[in-house]
Amino acid sequence: MTEATGNGLLLEAFDAQLFRDSAETAVSKLEKHLADQSIRGLELIHPQELARAARALMSEDSDSIGAFDEEKLAAIIDLYVRTGIQVHSPGYMGRQFSGVVPLGGVVDFVSSVVNQPSSFYEAGQLPNVAERIMADELNRFIGWEPDSFAMVTTSGGSLANLTAMLAARNRDFPQYWTEGGAAFGDRPRPAIAVGADVHYSVARAAGVMGIGEAQLVRLPLNDAQQIDVAGVRPALAEAERRGLHVFCLVASAGTTPVGAFDPIDELADITREKGIWLHIDGAHGASLLVSDTHRDKLRGIEKVDSLTWDAHKMMFTPAPCTLLFYREKAHSLGAFRQTASYVFDEEPDPFTELDSGDKNFECTKRPMIMPLWTMWAVYGRALFAKKIDYLCALTQEAHRILDGEPDFRTLHSPEANILCFRHHPEGADLDEEELHRLQIDIRDRVKHRGSFFISKVDIGSVAALRVVMMNHQITAEHFRMVLGEIRRAGQEILSSKGRR
């Protein structure tokens, strides 16, 4: 009965030699992919057509285990690589997703096979130690006392934002965890102040955690689309008059639409005075801390209560790899509370002391720190700093290029590697609605043409084109090529509408 050995194909699926063969297939495909520096955007395929192609690669249902088929694996990998976002191509300028440092991909591969869950020290010892080391390494650019702060890894910036906001909620309303929001009916309602351009995950967190989106106090922005410091006190006073108790202020270090950095130092002065928890969503921009050139954009970061930092964006690691920092170590225990005898021990010891299961949302958690730590161990800070500096400088140059083009208008001075602009074709007199529509149509047309991938964002109520420079293989020349594509697309659209 216990003769699994009687089932040769089950054992074969776990065979080490078969593993090597299939891994070599993957390595060859990926090597080719990384070497391909052609300019390409998306190859969009209709889902039904792609589903047919995928179905054709599947075995018929059978009572016996299918034999391994290297050609099928090769075909699957080809289809997978080809139909996705081409983060390693210079044609990719559309999103904040990152082309990974290959070494990071290789270490993540080790994680995929050894499958160590990292919420518990005993199950993944090196990842837990590496988390402590990376926390100390990165804190060199924040500046807290060693051993006074905490860092946990979690599965993405949205989860880190929720976790920090829970810690803030539970600090000011310690009975919220047990009693729930309904207990707060008659009292001032818990509320959260946010920059008007904060990431959607923050508004979502308010809905998730029972605060309610109506209790989001939106802070006004200045011309640079940062939180306008002068508007904060009045907004908080108005919230208080409305019967709200603002327990947390969420600002951004790199907003998603334009990459604006909110004035952390000034905001911290206000939140400290008022006893409000200051959380910084630095998912995109916290990585600028490792750059001597750009660190100052996060001036005051040592004063904040918590910070979300996505290493899978500007630290170029496989996703997800999010770091959540707390200024005060004890606060890291505030987000969640629970007992579970099968994972939590009665008596902590030097080993369980490193467990993060009580500090992060996940029970099973990928050892996401390993690619980042290995890249840091091998290449050092300089790899990240130099790439970030290049990407920001490239974005500045793109901005200068646009300034010299009469049919393009920039909408902000880029603080990092995100740049938004609109195309105003010469001779076309468009109203706001037409201008909005044109930008979207241009984005779509460029996307479907397949050479470049750019995105769009609404600024005010009018769409803008948006590039995010995540790839150091992109040069100013590529950006000029995109402008050519945009012009061509704009002409075609206007012609088809009889506007020119």
Place this chain on the structure above:
Amino acid sequence: MTEATGNGLLLEAFDAQLFRDSAETAVSKLEKHLADQSIRGLELIHPQELARAARALMSEDSDSIGAFDEEKLAAIIDLYVRTGIQVHSPGYMGRQFSGVVPLGGVVDFVSSVVNQPSSFYEAGQLPNVAERIMADELNRFIGWEPDSFAMVTTSGGSLANLTAMLAARNRDFPQYWTEGGAAFGDRPRPAIAVGADVHYSVARAAGVMGIGEAQLVRLPLNDAQQIDVAGVRPALAEAERRGLHVFCLVASAGTTPVGAFDPIDELADITREKGIWLHIDGAHGASLLVSDTHRDKLRGIEKVDSLTWDAHKMMFTPAPCTLLFYREKAHSLGAFRQTASYVFDEEPDPFTELDSGDKNFECTKRPMIMPLWTMWAVYGRALFAKKIDYLCALTQEAHRILDGEPDFRTLHSPEANILCFRHHPEGADLDEEELHRLQIDIRDRVKHRGSFFISKVDIGSVAALRVVMMNHQITAEHFRMVLGEIRRAGQEILSSKGRR
């Protein structure tokens, strides 16, 4: 200025040939690891000692990028593999984490390098199509009408449980998302009924989402540690008398402590009558659906509202890979609500229709379906069914072995691959507290000895030893060896205390 090309070491870090070299180092190490069938548990190292070893592998801080060092990478991988949970060894019986099918690890490697975020169709087309295909494939064992249900992938069972519970909350309390919990002060309070042995993530979710742990209605268990159907109506009636409005009942298909399957069919009859959302946490046990032998343990699954299914447990994929099923497609849109012009389009089209960003918590989401789909495409259902059948049969056999040993007592008849028992050394007359202490001490001693890894769980108030059979390389012989280790450990502990 845009001369990244001037920095050779930056380009070198992304070099395709270097990628191949480092990947081959990883493949060799992993091949050896998979081929190693020695019996081993954990090699526990003091965190400080391990931190020293890890620090020694790091480059000095420098302004220039470190050169790639293959020996350093090899040393890091060695340390990583050696110091983690040995899921591929027959000595590993301690947790629900899985030794992955190597092919799944290889495909996950592709994901690590191509880094396609899968919340949006355009960014990861094949993962999005593969999700639809796997939803249909697995629904063959659930039984819903095609196109009437929905499935989303998400980063772990805890997040899937939270997501389903949010959808349930928002269905019964549509204004909760906007108004928040404080709006419900005077009305019956929202509450959630749970089996007393439900996973800690469910209680945690109640705290997270503003329901409050005090509004958890704990349903009594029968002798098999399943929810006692006879006790459900009285418990719900009592909750109503206390002013609670139970909107969701969470039952388990495979509880974490003992792997008990709650009676889904009978529970569904009650929840349907009362209009309560029935969510099944099948993180561990939903995979039994693919087995003809064990499917019946989830009888009635077609009646539930939602189901959490961790493929990274009994489908042996790299973690995390969680599937969340909804019986009614429209409900999958209920958990979250948001607008964000940079990711969500105004006008859905055949492409954006497949986006899951509005249905799952994450913005950046790993294309976690790809390993599962590829394994399914190549090996078919039989691989999973045969391994599951073997593991459950092995656990039954372990139970029979214990029944024949006078110094061991089983605590339940295993329904899946989890087995809990206590060691009662012959001749030792222990009170409850001593018995509790002894099991914990035995677990610790076995763990530190390093040959086998078993876990513990409190049953009643007394600790029990717990094995989880996740590895098909384990045989009854290995289980007999563990019993020997346990006996030896028990003797040593009692001797040291002068009890024998």
